[in-house]
Amino acid sequence: MTRKVRVVIAKLGLDIHxxxxxxxxxxxxxxxxxxxxxxxxxxxxxxxxxLEEDADIVxxxxxxxxxxxxxxxxxxxxxxxxxxxxxxxxxxxMAPDDAAALETEHGIHKVFLPDTPMAKIVxxxxxxxxxxxxxxxx
Amino acid sequence: xxxxxxxxxxxxxxxxRSTARLISLIERADPAAPFILEQIYPHTGxxxxxxITGPPGAGKSTLVDRLVQAFCGQQYSVGxxxxxxxxxxxxxxxxxxxxxxxxDRGDRDCFFRSMSAGKAMGGLAGATQDAAxxxxxxxxxxILIETVGVGQSELDVxxxxxxxxxxxxxxxxxxxxxxxxxxxxxxxxYAINKSDRPGADSLSRALQVMLDRKTMxxxxxCWRPPICLTSASLGQGLPELYGCIWNxxxxxxxxxxxxxxxxxxxxxxxxxxxxxELARVVRExxxxxIEAAGWxxxxxxxxxxxxxxxxxxxxxxxxxxTGSK
Ligand SMILES: Nc1nc2c(ncn2[C@@H]2O[C@H](COP(=O)(O)OP(=O)(O)O)[C@@H](O)[C@H]2O)c(=O)[nH]1
Ligand SMILES: [Mg+2]
Numbered sequence: 001m002t003r004k005v006r007v008v009i010a011k012l013g014l015d016i017h018x019x020x021x022x023x024x025x026x027x028x029x030x031x032x033x034x035x036x037x038x039x040x041x042x043x044x045x046x047x048x049x050x051l052e053e054d055a056d057i058v059x060x061x062x063x064x065x066x067x068x069x070x071x072x073x074x075x076x077x078x079x080x081x082x083x084x085x086x087x088x089x090x091x092x093x094m095a096p097d098d099a100a101a102l103e104t105e106h107g108i109h110k111v112f113l114p115d116t117p118m119a120k121i122v123x124x125x126x127x128x129x130x131x132x133x134x135x136x137x138x
Numbered sequence: 139x140x141x142x143x144x145x146x147x148x149x150x151x152x153x154x155r156s157t158a159r160l161i162s163l164i165e166r167a168d169p170a171a172p173f174i175l176e177q178i179y180p181h182t183g184x185x186x187x188x189x190i191t192g193p194p195g196a197g198k199s200t201l202v203d204r205l206v207q208a209f210c211g212q213q214y215s216v217g218x219x220x221x222x223x224x225x226x227x228x229x230x231x232x233x234x235x236x237x238x239x240x241x242d243r244g245d246r247d248c249f250f251r252s253m254s255a256g257k258a259m260g261g262l263a264g265a266t267q268d269a270a271x272x273x274x275x276x277x278x279x280x281i282l283i284e285t286v287g288v289g290q291s292e293l294d295v296x297x298x299x300x301x302x303x304x305x306x307x308x309x310x311x312x313x314x315x316x317x318x319x320x321x322x323x324x325x326x327x328y329a330i331n332k333s334d335r336p337g338a339d340s341l342s343r344a345l346q347v348m349l350d351r352k353t354m355x356x357x358x359x360c361w362r363p364p365i366c367l368t369s370a371s372l373g374q375g376l377p378e379l380y381g382c383i384w385n386x387x388x389x390x391x392x393x394x395x396x397x398x399x400x401x402x403x404x405x406x407x408x409x410x411x412x413x414x415e416l417a418r419v420v421r422e423x424x425x426x427x428i429e430a431a432g433w434x435x436x437x438x439x440x441x442x443x444x445x446x447x448x449x450x451x452x453x454x455x456x457x458x459x460t461g462s463k
Contacts, residue, residue, distance in 0.1 A: 003162075003166040004166075004229065004230070004231075004254070006162075025232055026232060028230070029225060029228075029230040029231060029232040030225065030227075030228060030230060031228065031230060032225075032228035032229055032230040033230050034230065034231045034233060034252075034254050035230070035231065035232050035233060036233045036236055036252045037232060037233065037234045037236070037237060038236055038237060039237040045239075049236060049250075051154055051155055051158060052154060052158050052249055052250055052251055053158065053251065053252055054158040054159055054161065054162040081155065082155060083155070134228055134229060
């Protein structure tokens with residue numbers, strides 16, 4: 001039996017936009033992943049969840065301008081718990097410069113700006129974990 | 139790869155990361171799973187396990203959060219396994235029970251694990267039970283297992299615990315439907331949650347009548363499931379519910395019921411594992427050899443009939459597998 005990719009998905013801090021994140025979670029489920037949906041959480045709870053759920057990926061959504069502080073904080077705290085293998089993805093509205101800085105300087109594995117096609121996100125995640133994407137059974 | 143004995147050792151000492159990994163390995167039926175289960179089994183058997191089941195949206199996860207708070211407040215080390223359904227097409231799952239864990243978790247000695255109902259190699263109940271064993275071996279004294287109360291395999295999960303809490307709501311509908319769902323057969327304690335909404339009292343009365351009828355039909359039962367009115371979101375009725383759960387625990391301990399319950403669970407598990415093992419042996423040792431042995435040709439030529447052929451193949455297969463030991 002091939003194993004499933006496990007993803008912990010959260011909205012950072014007090015971000016109240018939920019539609020996008022929940023929709024992404026549904027897509028990832030339909031693509032064969034096990035998605036642990038957290039709703040709004042702060043970095044401490046997100047890292048605790050990644051630890052207990054044995055996550056491969058942490059997906060963060062940020063629409064309220066806290067991405068440059070809370071995103072890197074999650075990466076840092078994962079490292080402190082010995083969870084360096086967990087890939088952190090971010091999504092949300094932000095300046096392209098911020099996105100680039102998050103990826104090159106702050107250890108965020110990949111930032112997806114709005115309008116990124118879901119298929120691209122799914123493909124990127126499977127490739128990063130190194131597990132083939134399961135084919136849907138008829 | 140990782141050093142398995144070290145991983146197990148660390149988990150036994152309470153390390154969360156190792157524990158999380160062991161659960162994953164067991165869940166996905168990794169080749170290491172039998173060794174892990176063998177190593178941890180001697181460290182299990184004493185945790186108090188509570189099944190929480192009921193219709194989707196009844197407030198099970200919210201109640202679990204409050205119960206965890208209460209248990210941790212009494213210095214218990216708690217484990218939670220929350221099972222959600224999987225997509226039948228891709229096997230993916232959206233596990234949303236953690237959303238309700240709202241309290242500041244810093245002061246809680248709790249390990250929360252979400253699980254998809256899809257993996258179930260040896261049955262869902264087997265998978266959750268094994269995960270619960272990993273949690274117990276790592277030092278968890280009380281283990282809560284949440285499942286949606288639809289479908290036989292989910293009910294089996296709840297049944298495989300010491301105390302079954304069935305969560306209903308005023309909207310749960312008429313009791314006939316719930317009886318059909320098999321939920322009422324397995325309850326040790328009822329919570330009528332969302333009792334901040336109208337209809338809780340009448341559901342409670344309907345349940346009482348049903349329990350009365352059961353009593354009259356089957357003589358006096360030694361345990362009559364209490365009915366607690368709760369509002370998990372408003373924090374009402376929770377000490378009473380907590381008390382009812384412990385009462386059931388004490389009742390089990392005082393009578394021989396706890397031991398009986400756990401023994402019959404082990405009996406069922408052994409039986410289930412034997413069946414799974416037989417199926418595996420059949421798949422690996424016997425089915426593979428049929429083609430090579432040319433049985434199909436014999437059948438096609440009407441030299442032998444399928445039943446006789448099947449019996450010979452199985453008999454020969456077993457002679458070989460047991461003889462080779
Ligand atoms: N009015 C009311 N809502 C509740 C209560 N308990 C839970 N809820 C809400 O019901 C919804 C489902 O709760 P959840 O715990 O996820 O239910 P589950 O699917 O049974 O685990 C959430 O929006 C909760 O906030 C309650 O006692 N009263
Ligand atoms: Mg739930």
